[in-house]
Amino acid sequence: MTLFCRKEGLKLNIIAHKSKDGREQSLQEHGQNVAKMAASFAAPFGGEKFAERIGISHDAGKDTVGFQQYIQAPDKNAKSPHAIIAAALNCQANDILSAVITAGHHSGLHNVLDTITNVRAALAERSQDIATAREYFSSDAISQTEIIPEFARKNKVFGQYAFTKMEFSCLTDADYQDTERFMRGYSPRSYDYDSFSDIYDMFRKHVQPWIDKDNEMMRRKNQPLSKDEEINHMRTQMMLQCLDAGSNSRKGDIRTLSIPTGGSKTLSSFAYAIAAAKKDKSVKRIIVVIPFNTITTQTASVLREIVGEKNILENHSGFDFEDSKQGKLLQYASENWDIPIVVTTNVQFFESFFSNKPAKSRKLHNIADSVIIFDEVQQLPVKYLKPCIKCIESLAANFGARIVLSTATQPALEPYFETIKPREIIDDSESYVKPFRRCSIENIGTVTVKNLTERIQKHKQCLCVVNEKEEAKAIYTAIENGRCKNLYCLTTDITPYDREKLLRQIRQNLKDDEPCIVISTSLIESGVDVDFPYGYRELYGLDSILQTAGRVNRNGLRDCGNSTLFVFDGPQEEYRALRNGTSRGCNESDNKKSITRGILQKYDVDSPKAIHEYFSRLYGYKGDGLDKFDIVKMASSKLIPFQDISQKFKIIDEDTVTVIISQTAEASELVGKIRNQTATKDDIRKAGKYAVSVKRNKYDKYLAASAEVLTTKIYDDTEEPDICSLVDMGLYTGIGIIFDAPAA
Numbered sequence: 001m002t003l004f005c006r007k008e009g010l011k012l013n014i015i016a017h018k019s020k021d022g023r024e025q026s027l028q029e030h031g032q033n034v035a036k037m038a039a040s041f042a043a044p045f046g047g048e049k050f051a052e053r054i055g056i057s058h059d060a061g062k063d064t065v066g067f068q069q070y071i072q073a074p075d076k077n078a079k080s081p082h083a084i085i086a087a088a089l090n091c092q093a094n095d096i097l098s099a100v101i102t103a104g105h106h107s108g109l110h111n112v113l114d115t116i117t118n119v120r121a122a123l124a125e126r127s128q129d130i131a132t133a134r135e136y137f138s139s140d141a142i143s144q145t146e147i148i149p150e151f152a153r154k155n156k157v158f159g160q161y162a163f164t165k166m167e168f169s170c171l172t173d174a175d176y177q178d179t180e181r182f183m184r185g186y187s188p189r190s191y192d193y194d195s196f197s198d199i200y201d202m203f204r205k206h207v208q209p210w211i212d213k214d215n216e217m218m219r220r221k222n223q224p225l226s227k228d229e230e231i232n233h234m235r236t237q238m239m240l241q242c243l244d245a246g247s248n249s250r251k252g253d254i255r256t257l258s259i260p261t262g263g264s265k266t267l268s269s270f271a272y273a274i275a276a277a278k279k280d281k282s283v284k285r286i287i288v289v290i291p292f293n294t295i296t297t298q299t300a301s302v303l304r305e306i307v308g309e310k311n312i313l314e315n316h317s318g319f320d321f322e323d324s325k326q327g328k329l330l331q332y333a334s335e336n337w338d339i340p341i342v343v344t345t346n347v348q349f350f351e352s353f354f355s356n357k358p359a360k361s362r363k364l365h366n367i368a369d370s371v372i373i374f375d376e377v378q379q380l381p382v383k384y385l386k387p388c389i390k391c392i393e394s395l396a397a398n399f400g401a402r403i404v405l406s407t408a409t410q411p412a413l414e415p416y417f418e419t420i421k422p423r424e425i426i427d428d429s430e431s432y433v434k435p436f437r438r439c440s441i442e443n444i445g446t447v448t449v450k451n452l453t454e455r456i457q458k459h460k461q462c463l464c465v466v467n468e469k470e471e472a473k474a475i476y477t478a479i480e481n482g483r484c485k486n487l488y489c490l491t492t493d494i495t496p497y498d499r500e501k502l503l504r505q506i507r508q509n510l511k512d513d514e515p516c517i518v519i520s521t522s523l524i525e526s527g528v529d530v531d532f533p534y535g536y537r538e539l540y541g542l543d544s545i546l547q548t549a550g551r552v553n554r555n556g557l558r559d560c561g562n563s564t565l566f567v568f569d570g571p572q573e574e575y576r577a578l579r580n581g582t583s584r585g586c587n588e589s590d591n592k593k594s595i596t597r598g599i600l601q602k603y604d605v606d607s608p609k610a611i612h613e614y615f616s617r618l619y620g621y622k623g624d625g626l627d628k629f630d631i632v633k634m635a636s637s638k639l640i641p642f643q644d645i646s647q648k649f650k651i652i653d654e655d656t657v658t659v660i661i662s663q664t665a666e667a668s669e670l671v672g673k674i675r676n677q678t679a680t681k682d683d684i685r686k687a688g689k690y691a692v693s694v695k696r697n698k699y700d701k702y703l704a705a706s707a708e709v710l711t712t713k714i715y716d717d718t719e720e721p722d723i724c725s726l727v728d729m730g731l732y733t734g735i736g737i738i739f740d741a742p743a744a
Contacts, residue, residue: 016029030178034174034175045368051170084119094144108358157418164642249276252401263432269404270286299375336363374392409542441565466519472491534552658694
């Protein structure tokens with residue numbers, strides 16, 4: 001390593017870490033290990049020299065009297081902050097980016113101006129420590145062109161921001177891993193994954209029967225195909241096009257994949273990814289990014305069956321690693337995505353890119369040279385649409401990623417890609433829409449609640465999706481008064497544990513051809529495998545209507561003309577008026593309804609033209625609201641406010657209270673651990689399946705007197721509940737938490 005300037009034989013006893021059993025790791029050994037590992041992480045995007053520099057320098061502040069006294073006897077000596085010393089040395093070398101990264105390698109990336117202010121204070125107050133540390137790390141000026149790639153120096157497509165975040169990831173992951181290995185005395189990350197070549201063979205074995213059957217059908221030239229045979233032929237042809245496109249893909253490609261509901265989109269998108277990984281040995285991993293936990297779980301389950309559990313990481317807030325055979329290794333892999341295939345959520349993916357925190361950021365370097373599938377891409381958060389698109393484009397343009405934007409309802413995103421324009425994978429994708437149509441869609445206009453409940457009760461099996469939770473409960477109650485058999489209500493006011501139980505009962509009712517009526521919010525629209533002969537969908541966004549249509553005749557067991565989704569309007573306003581005495585003003589929900597109302601009068605609802613116009617009008621209406629907090633402007637500035645960006649980019653940013661329902665012995669045990677402050681992160685994650693998130697104002701009004709506060713957090717300088725346990729179990733019924741009488 002050329003970056004050391006310590007005089008030979010000087011202070012050889014300077015240590016970086018001391019283990020519980022008394023072993024010591026020298027600063028020189030730790031610095032070299034981290035520099036080497038970080039450089040290897042950064043090599044795919046040309047950042048290895050920069051990574052080597054920050055790896056060597058990040059702990060330079062440990063070469064001070066104060067830190068060495070502290071690490072030898074932490075009980076007797078005060079802490080001596082070390083990261084700011086490394087930042088000062090890098091600033092003296094005219095290397096601000098390295099200063100920002102080294103200053104934040106424990107606490108997180110600060111705003112650049114804040115780092116400069118903190119360095120100036122350190123230069124004034126800790127000049128002796130900085131002079132001492134300079135014996136370990138040189139502060140001689142460096143050439144930026146030698147260590148920073150052109151895309152970052154010229155700030156191409158988020159270049160400086162993304163490069164800084166990637167280098168921060170390389171450093172923090174290398175630092176975590178080397179420290180972990182030393183403190184344990186061994187590396188616990190002993191992985192045994194299959195190669196992409198072997199995974200490709202597994203996938204081909206799985207789909208080969210499709211291909212063989214399709215080839216056999218095509219040899220029967222004079223015999224017409226049945227409906228099922230036509231569908232299977234089209235699925236196979238789309239999947240083969242994806243395999244071919246993946247084999248011919250290049251780094252930096254951005255492709256759209258428009259496959260109708262029922263067209264095996266999951267397998268086709270994976271076909272593209274695994275074919276690319278088979279052909280190009282530099283592909284590091286396949287990442288599938290999905291908007292909802294339910295679809296994430298379903299997709300991960302499908303892929304596990306094909307390529308084996310050990311090759312798949314399902315990474316989202318609701319996943320319980322202890323339920324997996326690979327448990328501990330998968331938990332380690334979740335920290336840095338060091339595994340062939342990752343199935344994760346929009347929240348995990350984008351918040352990691354925009355977060356300033358080390359724990360969230362350390363996985364980022366493993367995204368370089370990956371194939372990234374954004375499933376249900378129309379669900380990208382609208383208020384962050386522009387920064388999300390910039391993130392995607394930067395990963396393709398600067399970090400060798402191949403991108404797939406996959407959906408049955410392709411949104412109008414083309415205008416927001418400036419450097420790389422997406423290209424469709426499927427030839428003449430519009431021709432596939434009509435054959436996959438499973439039900440007709442009929443607009444029945446405005447109805448009253450009484451009209452709606454009367455219509456629903458005429459069906460033996462029926463799904464009704466409405467826009468608001470209290471509305472769903474009220475419709476359920478109105479129908480229940482008529483004593484309907486096998487009636488269900490699904491909302492997020494029911495715990496995930498109970499929702500899964502109810503869905504099992506619903507599927508069994510449908511399978512046994514028993515009566516079954518479900519009143520639900522939109523939670524049933526994506527990733528929930530149910531098949532109803534009839535459906536009702538309250539007017540909302542066009543994509544939501546099409547998602548509900550995907551639950552009607554989902555398995556194609558009925559003729560399209562005998563299954564209908566009825567679109568209606570009215571009950572939402574009726575319930576708003578009943579609850580509030582007045583209707584709300586125009587908001588985003590009303591705008592979606594207005595746009596969809598016009599589309600229903602003009603097009604076949606599931607036509608690509610209808611979908612494209614809907615999203616064009618929706619995004620046009622939002623205007624500057626597509627980047628609500630000016631994230632793109634902040635991330636493109638010369639003095640990037642990393643901490644401000646992290647605080648503003650929150651896909652889920654509601655002020656909520658987690659209310660645990662002690663409905664099982666496990667739930668009660670978890671409540672006890674949280675109460676006694678002995679709960680681990682895994683315990684908190686497990687408790688999620690027994691919990692309901694309640695908006696804070698609603699909690700204060702209806703539940704505060706009926707719940708026990710288990711933990712608190714600070715809001716506006718006041719302590720507020722964070723996690724609670726419901727004490728009055730009479731408030732939790734078969735349709736979830738009841739919000740009626742205000743808390744005493």
